[in-house]
Amino acid sequence: MVDVYEAVTSRRAVRGFLGREVPRETLERVLTAASWAPSGSNIQPWNIFVVTGEPLAELKKRATGRVADGVLWDDREYVMYPPAMKSPYRDRRSAFGNERYSALGIAREDWEARQRAAIANWDCFGAPAALFCYIDRDLGLAQWADLGMYLQSVMLLLRAEGLHSCPQMAWSQVHHTVAEIVSPPAELMLFCGMSIGYEDVGVDYIRTGRAPLDDTVTFIDG
Numbered sequence: 001m002v003d004v005y006e007a008v009t010s011r012r013a014v015r016g017f018l019g020r021e022v023p024r025e026t027l028e029r030v031l032t033a034a035s036w037a038p039s040g041s042n043i044q045p046w047n048i049f050v051v052t053g054e055p056l057a058e059l060k061k062r063a064t065g066r067v068a069d070g071v072l073w074d075d076r077e078y079v080m081y082p083p084a085m086k087s088p089y090r091d092r093r094s095a096f097g098n099e100r101y102s103a104l105g106i107a108r109e110d111w112e113a114r115q116r117a118a119i120a121n122w123d124c125f126g127a128p129a130a131l132f133c134y135i136d137r138d139l140g141l142a143q144w145a146d147l148g149m150y151l152q153s154v155m156l157l158l159r160a161e162g163l164h165s166c167p168q169m170a171w172s173q174v175h176h177t178v179a180e181i182v183s184p185p186a187e188l189m190l191f192c193g194m195s196i197g198y199e200d201v202g203v204d205y206i207r208t209g210r211a212p213l214d215d216t217v218t219f220i221d222g
């Protein structure tokens, strides 16, 4: 069994999965344990839809097909990033973009290739399972933070099962297509999807770095 440090440090956004099926019991075990994630006043604001098999194949077909047909994004339901992000966030974001696209051999100005790379999101990078995390429209910032704690718990527990994941806000860009498959109640808004599966170790990647501890943590200890 992986320990917590190993689960945290071995989790990464995997973007190449094997087709190997993920057993339903495994997903149930992970999601049952993840429900112990904390939330303010224990309101447990996560609403999760797990999609596998034929429904997922249909969703991938519809979502990737939209791009091919030129029907791009749905109306945005929330702001993913502020339009003018200041330093250091803007720099970190562009460093990530450069790293990711150079790993794929895509030039900065090659928008078509970037688009193709983005489309891989809607194929779940080949993963055979996905979950979609919704939140009630009436809830606020603090409850969105609860979702993050829940989703990280899911991703760490997946590591304990030998599985990997990729959290994907990209799904929120095609939320109407996701809704066609999962039929969420109207009061729910899609935050993100998450691809889940066994890693295809043949797919190259660059491990994303992190800012040094001093850049993000201040100890005040006299």
Ligand SMILES: Cc1cc2nc3c(=O)[nH]c(=O)nc-3n(C[C@H](O)[C@H](O)[C@H](O)COP(=O)(O)O)c2cc1C
Pocket: 011, 012, 013, 014, 015, 096, 121, 166, 167, 168, 169, 170, 171, 192, 208
């Ligand atoms: C809320 C959230 C949404 C994300 N959305 C996407 C996405 O749509 N597509 C994608 O390929 N990666 C997505 N990522 C993965 C991040 O790019 C990744 O976590 C970050 O670059 C750090 O890399 P690492 O997770 O591999 O350590 C998302 C991550 C989070 C937490």
